[in-house]
Amino acid sequence: MWDRVQFKATGKARFKANYWPYVAASVVLALVGGSLFSYVKNGVETLDRLVSSGLIQMSPQLYDLLHPLTILTVPFVLSSGFLGLAFTLLVGNPYSVGASRFFLENDGARKPSFDRVAFGFTADFGNVVLTMLLRSVFIFLWSLLLIIPGIIRSYGYFAVPYILAENPGMDWNRALKLSLAMTQGHKWDIFVTHLSFLGWLILSAVTFQLVGAFYAFPYMDATNTEMYRWLRQEALRNRLATDAELPGTGPVFYQA
Numbered sequence: 001m002w003d004r005v006q007f008k009a010t011g012k013a014r015f016k017a018n019y020w021p022y023v024a025a026s027v028v029l030a031l032v033g034g035s036l037f038s039y040v041k042n043g044v045e046t047l048d049r050l051v052s053s054g055l056i057q058m059s060p061q062l063y064d065l066l067h068p069l070t071i072l073t074v075p076f077v078l079s080s081g082f083l084g085l086a087f088t089l090l091v092g093n094p095y096s097v098g099a100s101r102f103f104l105e106n107d108g109a110r111k112p113s114f115d116r117v118a119f120g121f122t123a124d125f126g127n128v129v130l131t132m133l134l135r136s137v138f139i140f141l142w143s144l145l146l147i148i149p150g151i152i153r154s155y156g157y158f159a160v161p162y163i164l165a166e167n168p169g170m171d172w173n174r175a176l177k178l179s180l181a182m183t184q185g186h187k188w189d190i191f192v193t194h195l196s197f198l199g200w201l202i203l204s205a206v207t208f209q210l211v212g213a214f215y216a217f218p219y220m221d222a223t224n225t226e227m228y229r230w231l232r233q234e235a236l237r238n239r240l241a242t243d244a245e246l247p248g249t250g251p252v253f254y255q256a
């Protein structure tokens with residue numbers, strides 16, 4: 001049975017047990033995905049609105065000290081150009097798979113080191129790049145129909161980085177279809193679980209992502225991993241996938 005509370009509690013315990021490597025993996029994941037720069041920008045804009053509306057009082061000296069943090073959003077501009085696209089395809093996507101491998105190996109019995117995030121670059125790099133590229137392409141094409149179908153499809157492909165983290169050589173078509181099968185009937189559950197972190201994201205925004213970097217991001221990544229563990233377990237139980245397709249990353253997986 002889907003249990004959001006248990007996923008969050010188990011994920012939090014596991015990331016805290018291997019805190020600094022987990023924080024490093026999560027922060028770099030936010031960086032290569034561009035989300036950290038976006039979050040910082042949102043935080044600065046929130047500060048502007050609060051100060052201008054008079055809801056918070058701040059000395060001019062403190063405001064001038066904090067506001068230059070907008071310079072951190074400059075790299076985010078790269079994401080809109082060719083260099084940003086190439087970076088996402090060749091670095092960001094493989095790193096996402098490698099980070100997923102790290103998160104899966106952090107299973108309570110093991111405390112992997114940060115260098116496990118290199119997995120996506122060293123294990124069938126070409127197939128990882130191709131599969132993640134096509135994942136993005138199909139999400140984009142569904143988004144052309146309207147925003148909602150694209151969001152639904154993105155949740156359908158939720159499991160793809162984790163599937164590749166287990167089996168980086170899986171054919172791209174099979175990986176995408178398997179993720180859709182695994183998330184069938186659970187997209188709304190995943191969405192609601194993500195929505196439950198809204199308070200943490202708001203707190204992160206107004207603290208210039210300090211809360212995000214040192215707590216919220218790894219907490220969310222760990223919870224995502226626990227959701228995948230459960231989806232994986234159900235997929236194997238219902239014979240949506242074979243043990244050869246999802247060989248795991250070690251001796252310990254999700255325990256219901």
